[in-house]
Amino acid sequence: MTVLKSQLIVALDVATLDEAKRLVRALEGIVDTFKVGSQLFTASGPEAVRYLLKEGKQVFLDLKFHDIPHTVASAVAAAISIQEGGRGIMMCTLHALGGLEMLEAAAQAARKEAQATGVKRPLLVVITVLTSEAKKDNIPRLVLERCALAKHAGLDGVVASSQEAALIRREFGKDFVIVTPGIRPKGSAAGDQKRVTTPADAIVKGSDFLVVGRPVVEAPDPAAAAKQILEEIKQANLTS
DSSP states (O other): OOOOGGGEEEEOOOSSHHHHHHHHHHTTTTOOEEEEEHHHHHHHTHHHHHHHHHTTOEEEEEEEEOSOHHHHHHHHHHHHTOOBTTBOOSEEEEEGGGOHHHHHHHHHHHHHHHHHHTOOOOEEEEEOSOTTSOOOTTHHHHHHHHHHHHHHTTOOEEEOOHHHHHHHHHHHOTTSEEEEOOBOOTTOOOTTOSSOBOHHHHHHHTOSEEEEOHHHHTSSSHHHHHHHHHHHHHHHHHHO
């Protein structure tokens, strides 16, 4: 894979939109894609997404939708309707535990809403097993089952740790999207993540997008931290 800045997604896991704006400004020209998760969306709502779109950034909306099919379909449609200048979100998450009917309803709603509003349909990716969960012998089996569920529902891929990425890539092919959180550059603390990996290891094992939060957000120099990660991604792309 050719190295792209869009492979790095910085998680705006901060308490306020003002904090998010400061971080986005600090990473101008370095990072193009940002994650809006539960914390920032709860604090600021769609305004956070619209701000990023207005700034020309790509948005990964990570709200892990999980409810009855009708509710999730409506939530996905609402997420796609958050637009600015004819652009919408790039990707959003659903939880595999919602089941096949829920995932299929989300896929159908995404297609309809994107067509109706004239925006590109976002990638829909399924949470497999959270990277904060401890290592267990049955995790690879669970991950593959949930990947199969996502594919059967017509979704684009999954969120999974790099420890399962190579297995997923082998079983589901090069076009199946793999988003990997729990990324920690060399020398970074794991925090509450149990199944962490370096940027280089994730790329080599087949991950398409790497989600990085605290190692950038809490760094004394976020720009330097992001550049280090991008360099690790670049070197991995050259060797993979």
